[in-house]
Structures are given as C-alpha cells and as structure tokens.
Amino acid sequence: MGNFKYMFSCVVLHLLLLKCCSGVIYRLNETQYESMPPLFAMDHYEACLHDLDGMYCVADFDLYAVGHSDLMKLIQEYSAHTLKHYNHTQIHRGICVTRTCKQHIEKNTTNETADLSRVLEGCLNESIWLNYKIQARLNNIKYCDKANETMSLDVYDMVMVVVYFIIIILNLAGSLYDVAFSKKPGRGNPYLLAFSIRRNWAKLVEPGGTGSEPRLDRLKTFYGLRTLTMICVFFSHTVLIMSHSYIDDPLYIERSPDEPLKQLLFNGSLVTHTFFVMSSFLLAYNFQLYSEKTKITWVQVPKGILLRWLRLTPTFGLVVFTISTLMRHAGSGPLWQLVVGSEAAACRQYWWAHLLYINNYIYDDAYCMPQTWYLAADTQMFCIGIIVCFIARTPRVQKIIMPILMMVSVGIVGTHTYFQDLDPVVLQAPEKYRNLYENDDTFRLLYIRGHTNLSTYSLGLAGGFYLYYLQQEKKDWNKYKIYRWAFWLMAPLAVGIILSGGIFYTDEDTIPEAWKVLYAMFYKPAFQVLVVTLIIGTALKFEKIYRGILEWRGFRWTGRVSYSAFLLHTVFQRGLIGIQTTPIHMTDYFVVTVLMATIIMSFLGSAVLWLLFESPISALIKAVMRPQKNQDQNQNV
Template sequence: MVAITIHTKMYQLVMLLITIQSCSAVIYSLNETEYYKMPRLYDLDEYSACLQEPAAAYCVADFELFTEEDSALMDMIQQYSDHKMKHFNHTQIHRGVCVTRTCADFIQNLNDTADPSGVLEACLNHTIWKDYRIQVRLKEIRYCKRAGDTIDIDTYDVIVAVVYVILILLNVIGSCYDIMFCKGREKSGNPYLLAFSISRNWDRMVASPKKGSEPRLERLKLFHGMRTMTMFCVFFSHTVLMMAFSYVNNPLYIEKAYEDPMKQILFNGSLVTHTFFVMSSFLMAFNLQLHAEKHQLGWHHWPKGVLTRWLRLTPTYALVLATISTWMRHLGSGPLWELVVGSEAAACRRYWWAHLLYVNNYVYDDALCAPQTWYLAADTQLFCFGLLLCIAAQSKRARTAALTLTFLASLVITALHTYLQDLEAVVIQSPE
C-alpha cells in the first residue's frame, strides 16, 4: 500500500514538472501595469498635417524588437507573444512615421527621402532604446507617401467608368421606356429594355409567389429568416476580422476579449457561414428532385447547371471586383488607406481570374483580394460536386451509398488535413 502511494506521488510530481516545463516559456496573462511596460504595438503619427509640409514623407513600416544583452522586459515580451492563440505578436511593432518631422534629426538632407530605410531604423531604434532599453530593426516598409503624390487614373479606371455609365444609361432608358410606353405593368414591350426597368425589377424582387406555383416551395419560407439571422452573425464576424487588416488602438481589449465567453460568438462567427452551404446544397437537391419529376435527368444537366450558376453570379461579382481594383483606390486617403485598400486593389488586379473561375479560396497572398468571397468559391465548388452526385446517383441504393461514402470521406479528409498541417480542431481567429 505504501509502495502504491509512493509511486502515485512520484507520478504526480513528474506530471507537475512536465506541466511547469511546458508552461515556463509562455505568459498567459499580464496585469495592466506589466502590460504597458511593453512598447505600443501600433502607433501612428498625424497623417494630414505631415503631408502639408513641403518634401514631406510619411511611411508605414514594421519593426522587430531585439536585444544584444539580457533584458527582463524582452524576455517578458517574447513569452507573452508565444501564446499566439490569444495574444498579438508584441515582438513586432508597427508604426506610421512622419519621416521629415519625427526623424528630422536623422536626416541630413530633408529633400533626400528616396530610401528612408536607414533613417527609419535609426530613428525608431533611438526612441525605443531611450524609453525601454531594447533595440529595433526594420523588418519591412509597407509604403511611403510623399507630399504631392497622387494616384493616376489609368486605362482600367476609364474602362470601368465607361461600364458604369453604360449601365446607368440602360437603367434610365429602360425605366423611362417602361413608364412612358408600357405604362408600368399594364403593357408588354421590348424585353431587353424592360430588363433594365428599375420599377419592374423591384416588383419582381418583392412579389409574392404566383398562384399555381409549386406548393412544396411554400414550406421553404423559413429559409429567409435563417438567412437573415446568419447574415447578422457574418457581419459581426467580419467586424472582428478587420483587426487582422488594420491597426488597433487598444490591443489589450481584444486580447482580454478572448476570456469573455459572450465574445466567442464574434470570434467564431465565421463558422456560421457553413449554414449557407447546408441551405444551398438542400435547395439544389430539392429543386433538382422537383425538376426530375417532369424531366429525365441526364449528364447534359451538369454543364447546363454549372453554366447557369456561373452566368447568374459572375456579372455582378465581376463588377464588384472591377470597382475594388480601380476606383476604390481613389475614394479616400489616410495612413492606412494604402495598406488596406491599395493592397487589396493590387491583389484583385493580379488574381481576378481566380475569382471569376471560383478557385480564389485556393489562391492565397498576403494582400488578399475580397477575402470574404472565399465562401462563394467554396459554395460553387460544392454545387458542382453536389450536382454531379445527384445526377450520377438516381436510384435509392445509389443515393444511400453516395451519401454514406461522401460523409465518411469528408470526415477522413478533414481529420488528415488538420493533423498533417497541425491545425486547430476548429477555425480560430487569433489576433495575428
């Protein structure tokens, strides 16, 4: 009995030592006094006032903290940053610097700001060393804006503007034609012009189902409520997601928010998007079954269904991408405008083809183009696969086998993907 007790205590001691060892390099929480001993994670000089000066230069850059000697503060920063699930990486700091004002003492010639790398590193290193006794090195200059810099209107901007003018004219002509010659809904007329009538399109959008329409579709009205509630959750999720693309004035608030169970609804809101996949798949299969009651399903339905979906989604989608790539750049300015909007415009110009082919969720770059449209690509791919499956498996036995195999395959693929790439069990929107 004594031997068992001794072994139990030794086992508990070993497990305690292993736990302490595994946790020794990570700080999970800091009080505010200790937290504010670290350099500010983000900081921006005044943007508009800076660029009012002649030969001014404003740069947004990332810096790495380091030290060549023992530093308790640097150790604390590294250990706190190692808890990546809930903490920002405080070993890197991000600054928007008015080079010609903040770093004036480090510039020999204020007019020579062609390569501000050395000036920025020396300037910030001096400030951080003076206040915190640690050093910094320049990691990357995101962009530099100089007084008088403007974004020129290029050929693509002109093309998109012409497209907008044509669409507006078509809407005006179609609406006037409908009102003046067709008297609203009283008469029919040229279908191509009436397709651009605002009043007719509005009536179709808000119209109730016609009498004699498929009664089984009436049972699906609840989908409108489900989609509305899901959209609210998606909006909440994307407000949190913006912290990954911009500077945050109060990073401690976000880090503490991970301890609040109620805010997990926001951090995990992206999972709600999967309800769209379920609804989309159900509606596709349901409508296909209704169609199959009166028509013989064949392989020709697959390319026809894929093409119909592509034509329904792509014109509007293409116009949104074209707007982001061109005129969105001209609609504002600020210290983070080029970082957030300009980088997205450049990415859309580079990867527009992946979006129009709906494979953009497999094409990744640091500068993402319309990142929220990943679900549109995923939904389109699932639609193509689901439609193929429904056409291939038309007997009860074939459908049972197909659903069973695809369900098991989805579990295996997800498990392997998570294991081999060492991912979290669920999608976690960590601060970084």
C-alpha cells in the same frame, strides 16, 4: 521566519501575475503590460502632409536588446503565447518622417530607399532606446505617402467609369421604355425590360413563394435564414477588419478568448457553413421538382454549371473590378493603403482566380476579397452536387450514395487534419487576425477549400432529398407536435456546439491529437444537422416560434439581396477603417456601432446593386437562354 513568508508571498504573487511556464508568460497585469512599447502608434497624418515636403511612412520594426534586458525578456516570453497574444517583439508605426525624424534626415536623401531605411531605423531606435532601453531594427517599409502626391486614374479605372455609365444608361432606357411603351404585363422587348427599375422593384418587394409551384412556398424560411446568417458574417468581419488595422488597445483582443460571450465570435465561423447547407438543400430539392416536368439528361449537368456561373459572375466581377480600380481613389489616410490599397493590388493580381472560382486553392491569394472563398468552395461543390442529383434520383439510390458521400467527406477532413498537423478549428489568434490568416495552414488548407467542406454540403443535399420525399409521402405531422420541445432545444444546442470550440483556447494544450481529429471531423456536421432539421421542420410547419421569426415578411427583400450584401459589406468596412487617422479604440460598444452601420449600409447598398445590376443581368440571361413563355413560371426563393 518573516523573511521566508515574504519570499513565499513574492513567489506566489509572481506566479499569479505572470503565470510563467517554460519561458511563456500567459498573463500580465496592466502595469507590466504598459511597460512594453505600444504595439501600434501613428503620427498625425494630415498635419504631416500639409508640409510642402511632407512624407509619411508606415513601417514595421523588430525589437531587440544588446545584452541582457528584463523588459526584452518579458516581451519575448509574453509574445511566445501566440494563441492569445500579439507578437510584441515587432511594433508597427505610422511616422511623419519630415517632422518626427527631422534631425536624422540628411539633405536630399529621403528619395532613396536605402537612405530612408536608415533614417526611419535611426529615428525610431533613438525613441525606443530613450524610453525603454531596448533597440529597434527596421523590418520593412510598407509604403510612404508624400505631400501633393496623388494617384491618377489609369486605363482600367477609366474602363470601370465607362461600365458604370453604361449601367446607368441601360437602367434609364429600360425604365423609360417600360413606362412609355410596355404597359401590359408580358409584352415588350424582354432585353430592355430587364433593366426596368419599376419591374425590378416589384420583384424585390414581392411576397415570397409566388409562382406556379406551391411547394416552394414552404421554403420562405430561407429568406430569414440567409439574412440572419449574413448578419453573423458581418459581425465576424467587423472585428476582423478592425484587427487588421492599427488599434490602440490590443489587450482588448488578447483578453477576448477568456470571455465566454466572445467565444461565440471566435467559433462562430460554423455559422458561415449554413450557406453551404442552404445552397445544396435548394439544389437537391429544386432538381427533383424540375425532374417531374422535364426529362433529365446529362446535358443538364454542364448547363446547370454554366447557368450558375452566369448568375454569380457578372455581379461578382463588377465588385472585384471596382475594388481593384475605383475604390483606390475613394479615400485617403495613413491606413488607407494598408486596409484598402492592399486589397486593390491583390485583386488586380488574382481577379482571374476569383472569376474562375478557384481562389480558395491559391495559397498566396489572401487579401483580395477574402470572404469570397465561400463562393469558390460552393461553386466547386455545386459541380459535385449536381452530378449526385443526376445519379441519385430515387430514394433507394439516395440511401446508398448519401452515407458514402458523408463518410468520404468527414474522412477527408480527418486525413488533412492528421497528416498536415492542422488545428481542429481555425484558432482566432491576434496575429492571424492582423494578417488575415495569410499564413494559417488550417484556414488555407482545411477551412476554405471545396473538398474539405463536402460534409456540410452533403447534409444539405440529404435534407433536400428528404423534404421532397416527406412531401411526396404526405404524412400527418400533427401527431408528432407533442415533441416540439425537442425542436425548440436546437437553438441552445447550436450555441453549445459553438461554445465547445473554447476548449482549444486553454493556455496549455492538453487535448490528445485523436480527439482533435475527431472534433475537426464532426463539429461542423453536428451543427449543420441542426440547421437541416430546422429547415425541414419549418417547411412542414412543425412549430410556430422559429418559423414565425424566419418567415417574417421583412426578411424577404434582405434575403433576395443577400448575395450582393455578401460582396459589398467589406467594402464599407474597409473604407471606414481605412480613413481613420489614429489607432482604433476597440470597445464592445464601438464594435456594435460599426456592426449596425455595416448592416444598414450593406443592405441598402446591395438593394441598389440588385435593382440596377444583379436583377437586370439575371433577367437578361433568362431572356437569352429560356423561352419567353416559360419565364413567368420561375419562382423566386
């Protein structure tokens, strides 16, 4: 009887610790976890390259066993749970070849790739066998750094140096011209004054809503909404960039899906789509204001698309070409080429797709400014949105077109999800983080493409049309303020929608396919309906709490530079992670610290970029394409 109890207890303990089912291990205790070879490890980089013949290589190795191995079986079954676990059958190393593998080096062989491969494989395989009694096979050598080997400036680097020199000269010339020769407002050469730092500073800090159109004053909410949404994007990308590098505690990532608060991060990609709503809302609303004073013809459609391209592309292009050239030389370290150099190489290959705003349809373009899929998708939908605005110029037509557009939009998502067997949401699996979603079909075929995001864009268009209609009707909203409690419920409802994505992070997938398709179709519109309601409610002064937060004056300048911040923030994050010489130790405190640094550096850096380039180029385009007498009528929202 005693033996039976002992055996029963062992079985129960085994199930609790491993939760093993059909060759998949869902949990390991820390002792079992530490029995596996570390997923990431790095030799000392600087000491290695201080040697005259020092060589440091970053490479991936596949683990295997000849014959039966309990440890190898554990590694394989733990790695089989790809939703929450890294692939521990492949380990990643930064190796000082000339020190760690000294005894494996044959004289004058390390310059040949084949010989270097044998050295690395033999070196690491020996270490793995001695410590774990399993073996390692070289998968690929990512890159090697050698002592006294530096990257020289090429012609493209020199061109970017000249471009920055010209930008500085133009700003100095414009500022001096403004101070010395153009003391009266509205006088002077508009092309030189576009580069006046004093005037651009005044634009940056001016109160929102100043201009000839008082109705735009009610859209000050957008400054706060842009800023807070951007901070959410910073948060998401902080964790993403860290996970793309080497970390010494992968268990931190693997256990995160089981922590409720971190579900806000995993499913927080919903927040990014708020930018689609803001963009389309402003398009629809401003188009109707514009049509009050100007006769609308089909000429406005290509002109509007051209103006948008001219507004976005100069700053975008400057950042893309900076990343592909000068950023390569900004630092060094064992991870620099992995985190920074890979982006530079990708941008050199795919810069044209980004400037044409089609990069979200290039499946292989995963590493060049991956966050700019949003710009491509938004530009593609802008082309559709401006045509919709042209056609739907009356409330009657809007009531017909918008429901049709919405039904088509959610139908597109459902069709893709079902027939391409996609996940209902982008599941934040560790290996997807590590590879920046390079081979994730849900991300690359559904999440980032223009036509699959039309539902949220359509909601923004409908919101812009509806706000304009309500303002034209001039209804008294005071009698409805007794229902403000329902308005205040939007924040907890939004959090609830984000957390609902946690149902797809269960260990065993038991959700019917039909429910997955329905969730994929409606979870983004459900969240963005709340955002549209928030915008309309604050514009109509329905309540004071949300409006007071979003209309805080401190958000004015951060809202204006949010586009530049969006482009720059990953530059700072990649640079910080790329210079690390040891695997990163991820903790909640460290993530928050890097996030705060990202916020400060991104907004300050973007303010400089806005003052010296984005605002001057915008003013220059207006000076070229619009009559001088109409320029002071434009309102900054």
